[in-house]
Amino acid sequence: xxxxxxxxxxxxxxxxxxxxxxxxxxxxxxxxxxxxxxxxxxxxxxxxxxxxxxxxxxxxxxxxxxxxxxxxxxxxxxxxxxxxxxxxxxxxxxxxxxxxxxxxxxxxxxxxxxxxxxxxxxxxxxxxxxxxxxxxxxxxxxxxxxxxxxxxxxxxxxxxxxxxxxxxxxxxxxxxxxxxxxxxxxxxxxxxxxxxxxxxxxxxxxxxxxxxxxxxxxxxxxxxxxxxxxxxxxxxxxxxxxxxxxxxxxx
Amino acid sequence: xxxxxxxxxxxxxxxxxxxxxxxxxxxxxxxxxxxxxxxxxxxxxxxxxxxxxxxxxxxxxxxxxxxxxxxxxxxxxxxxxxxxxxxxxxxxxxxxxxxxxxxxxxxxxxxxxxxxxxxxxxxxxxxxxxxxxxxxxxxxxxxxxxxxxxxxxxxxxxxxxxxxxxxxxxxxxxxxxxxxxxxxxxxxxxxxxxxxxxxxxxxxxxxxxxxxxxxxxxxxxxxxxxxxxxxxxxxxxxxxxxxxxxxxxxxxxxxxxxxxxxxxxxxxxxxxxxxxxxxxxxxxxxxxx
Numbered sequence: 001x002x003x004x005x006x007x008x009x010x011x012x013x014x015x016x017x018x019x020x021x022x023x024x025x026x027x028x029x030x031x032x033x034x035x036x037x038x039x040x041x042x043x044x045x046x047x048x049x050x051x052x053x054x055x056x057x058x059x060x061x062x063x064x065x066x067x068x069x070x071x072x073x074x075x076x077x078x079x080x081x082x083x084x085x086x087x088x089x090x091x092x093x094x095x096x097x098x099x100x101x102x103x104x105x106x107x108x109x110x111x112x113x114x115x116x117x118x119x120x121x122x123x124x125x126x127x128x129x130x131x132x133x134x135x136x137x138x139x140x141x142x143x144x145x146x147x148x149x150x151x152x153x154x155x156x157x158x159x160x161x162x163x164x165x166x167x168x169x170x171x172x173x174x175x176x177x178x179x180x181x182x183x184x185x186x187x188x189x190x191x192x193x194x195x196x197x198x199x200x201x202x203x204x205x206x207x208x209x210x211x212x213x214x215x216x217x218x219x220x221x222x223x224x225x226x227x228x229x230x231x232x233x234x235x236x237x238x239x240x241x242x243x244x245x246x247x248x249x250x251x
Numbered sequence: 252x253x254x255x256x257x258x259x260x261x262x263x264x265x266x267x268x269x270x271x272x273x274x275x276x277x278x279x280x281x282x283x284x285x286x287x288x289x290x291x292x293x294x295x296x297x298x299x300x301x302x303x304x305x306x307x308x309x310x311x312x313x314x315x316x317x318x319x320x321x322x323x324x325x326x327x328x329x330x331x332x333x334x335x336x337x338x339x340x341x342x343x344x345x346x347x348x349x350x351x352x353x354x355x356x357x358x359x360x361x362x363x364x365x366x367x368x369x370x371x372x373x374x375x376x377x378x379x380x381x382x383x384x385x386x387x388x389x390x391x392x393x394x395x396x397x398x399x400x401x402x403x404x405x406x407x408x409x410x411x412x413x414x415x416x417x418x419x420x421x422x423x424x425x426x427x428x429x430x431x432x433x434x435x436x437x438x439x440x441x442x443x444x445x446x447x448x449x450x451x452x453x454x455x456x457x458x459x460x461x462x463x464x465x466x467x468x469x470x471x472x473x474x475x476x477x478x479x480x481x482x483x484x485x486x487x488x489x490x491x492x493x494x495x496x497x498x499x500x501x502x503x504x505x506x507x508x509x510x511x512x513x514x515x516x517x518x519x520x521x522x523x524x525x526x527x528x529x530x531x532x533x534x535x536x537x538x539x540x
Contacts, residue, residue, distance in 0.1 A: 032329070046329040174426045184434035188346075191438050195342035202328070202336045203380060207390045210327035225390055229383035236376045240347050247350035248425055 003251050006163045010245070011238035013163075017156030017193070018200040018234025022226045024149025025051050025204035026219075029091070029138035032211045034130060038102045041109050041131030041138055041213045043094050047205035048198065050087070051149055055197050058083035058150030059190055062157055066186075072158050079154020080147045087146030091134045098133040106133030111216050116140060131213070141214025153197050160189035164245040173249055196237045200230045276320055280403060283313035287410045292364050295422030299495055300485060300504040304478040307414045308471055308511070314407035314449040315470035319463070321400035322453055326392070330457065333404065334450025336380075338442055341408020344373030348413045353425035363423045370409040377405030408445070415441045418481050418504070419488070421496030437484045444480065448473040465522045468515050475512030482508055 001009070028050055031042025043050060061082030066075045098104045105124045108114065109131025112122050116137050125131060134142070165188045170181035207226035208219050245251045274282055290298065290306030314337055322330045348369030355365035381398030384390045394400075413423065419437055420427040432438055452469035453461075486501030493499055 046332065048328065048332045048335055052335070170429070174430075176430070180430070180434060184429050187433050187436060187438065188429065191342055191433070191442065192346060194442075195339040197339075198335050199339040199380070202332045202339070203384065203390070205328045205332055206326065206384050206392055210329070229380070229389055232383070233376065233380050236379065237343055240343055240372060240376075244346045244350040247354040249353070 001163075006251055007242045007246075010159050010164045010242055011235065013155050013159030014196060014238030014241060015231060015234045017152040017159075018196060018230045018237070019227055020148050020152025020155075021051065021055070021197050021200040022204035022207075022230040023223070024054075024145040024147075024152065025201050026208060026212060026223050026226065027141045027145025027148065027215055028087070028212070029134050029142045029214050030205075030208075030211050034211070038098060038104050038132050039126075039129045040211060041107070042134065042211060043090060043142075047208070047210065048202060050090070051201040051205075052194075052198055053090070054083035054087050054146045054149055055153040055194065055201075057086035058153050059157055059193065062150075062154035063161075063186055063190060066158060066161060070162065072155065075158045076151050076155040079157065080151035083146040083150025083153070084143060087142055091139055091142050095134050095139075104132040106135045107131050108135045108137060108213060108216070110213050110218065111137070115216050137216055138214040141216070144215075149201075153193060156196060157189050157193040160192055160241065161185060163251075164192075164241055165189055165250055169250045192241060196234060196241075199237065200234055203229050203233060276316055279316055280313050283309040283316075284406070284410070287313070287407075287414065288367065288370075291366055291370075291410060291413055291417070292361070294360050294363055295417045295420075295424075296495060298417075300418045300482070300500045301507045303414050303418045304481070304504055304508060307411055307418070307478060307481075308474040310407050310411040310414060311445060311448040311474045311477075312467060312470050314404055314411065315452045315467060316463075317400050317403040317407065318449050319453045319466055321394060321397055321404075322457070324394045326394070330454040331446075331450045333400075334446045336401070337404035337408040337449055338412070338446040339408075340373050340377055340405040341412040341445065342438075342442060343376075344369045344405060344409025345412035345416060347372055348409060349416065349423055349425050349428050352423045356424065363417075366413050366423055370406050370413070373405040373409045374402045377402040404449070407449070411445050412441065415445070415477075415481060418478075419484050421489075431488050435484070435488060437481075437488075440480055440484075441477070444473070444477040448477055460526065462522075462526065465519065465526065468519045468522060472512055472515040472519055475508045475515060478508035479505055479512060 025047055029042035030047045031040045031044050034040035035042045036044035058079035062075050062079030065078040095106055107124045108121045113120055114137050165185045167181040167185040170176060170185060171178055204226040207222050212219050287306045287310040290303055318333055348366035351365040351368040352362050355362040378398055381401035384392045385397045416428045416432045417423050419432040448470055451473055452466045456466045482501050482504035486498050489498050489501055491497040
């Protein structure tokens with residue numbers, strides 16, 4: 001490909017990754033500190049820990065697949081599946097602890113009837129609490145969020161690995177062995193992808209104010225604001241990554 | 252006489268801080284930034300790793316102070332988020348910095364000045380994200396000084412990352428940083444421990460009895476730990492034995508940062524002991540019937 005197309009692909013993939021990270025954060029059931037006491041719906045930790053955990057797991061699977069495949073969709077979807085598994089296991093184990101350890105009923109605090117299963121929620125909610133555990137609707141929303149977030153992280157990794165910091169150019173530039181160049185290229189792509197990903201995920205986390213239940217939460221309506229800010233922040237980050245690649249002679 | 256006694260009592264009630272960070276938040280920011288920037292500007296091969304470690308400590312101190320300043324109002328997502336944001340920007344800024352250095356390398360020995368280009372660009376991105384977060388029509392966090400805080404965090408993160416690259420690789424030259432600091436995976440350690448040095452102090456000390464000296468001492472202590480690990484990485488990966496950027500340089504850095512860690516850890520524990528209140532047994536909480 002000619003350099004201008006490469007630059008456009010890199011910036012485009014970084015923007016897609018950043019916006020998907022933001023969207024993914026809005027879909028996760030994040031409970032924060034109240035959830036640790038079982039008085040709010042969601043997983044008992046912060047948005048960043050959850051999204052970073054999911055994205056890094058996704059990057060593990062994506063980078064493994066990227067060692068033998070150059071198909072962008074295959075790599076991106078493998079990253080999505082990695083995040084998916086991590087988030088699914090986390091939510092399942094959290095529910096096991098809530099239900100069998102604390103004796104709570106997983107119930108949503110924001111809606112009266114579960115939008116997916118149509119089960120009533122309010123009668124099972126402890127008064128003065130904001131829901132408990134991870135009900136069906138939050139679980140499905142969380143799975144969708146992890147899938148989208150992992151896809152975003154992996155597509156960003158793929159673009160940086162193959163177009164912005166390609167191993168072949170490193171070999172030509174510094175006369176390294178191919179194995180060393182591949183390691184450097186993969187590490188650089190992964191760390192830059194994580195850096196851009198967390199910056200976007202944190203802006204999205206500020207938008208939801210720390211806790212959210214999923215797509216049925218009223219806070220989900222604030223989504224366009226986060227997408228707007230994340231678009232511009234990822235645009236800048238994408239351009240800067242291109243500047244690194246251009247000045248470093250990697251394109 | 253009565254008045255004097257009262258005054259003495261008041262003085263006893265208010266435990267004086269054993270030591271003070273003389274500059275206020277703005278002053279500390281400027282002083283740390285200037286020290287760190289000077290160390291970044293000097294050509295990497297002229298400066299021993301210990302001096303660069305001092306630069307890292309100051310840069311992270313600046314970051315920790317900014318985190319304290321912005322998180323005081325309550326971010327809603329926990330203090331760690333803003334420290335992670337700082338290092339997310341820091342990594343991009345440091346990569347930009349080494350790319351600029353490669354661009355400026357043919358111009359002379361002081362090419363490392365160009366690394367500040369990355370720091371300044373990250374300041375711009377930090378400011379923009381601060382405006383997005385604080386603007387009423389966008390995210391509307393309504394935190395006073397968030398724009399400045401995020402700008403400082405982007406800059407502090409980039410400077411700290413650049414200095415750490417310089418410690419491990421010996422200089423800021425593009426291919427050396429790529430092969431020794433990034434290719435070995437040391438960058439992951441740097442990423443995690445630098446963000447720990449920024450967010451952990453305020454995260455651990457926050458509360459109604461939070462005091463600025465104690466918080467900042469924690470930051471220096473974690474930076475010492477970070478430099479200790481960097482020293483081990485340098486000593487393990489360096490090829491020359493003597494001279495700057497060699498094995499001995501790494502060993503000196505290990506000794507220095509070990510002392511820093513020990514001194515500031517002891518100081519932190521003493522501060523905690525002195526500022527803690529005695530807990531009196533209260534028995535079970537009485538239930539209202």
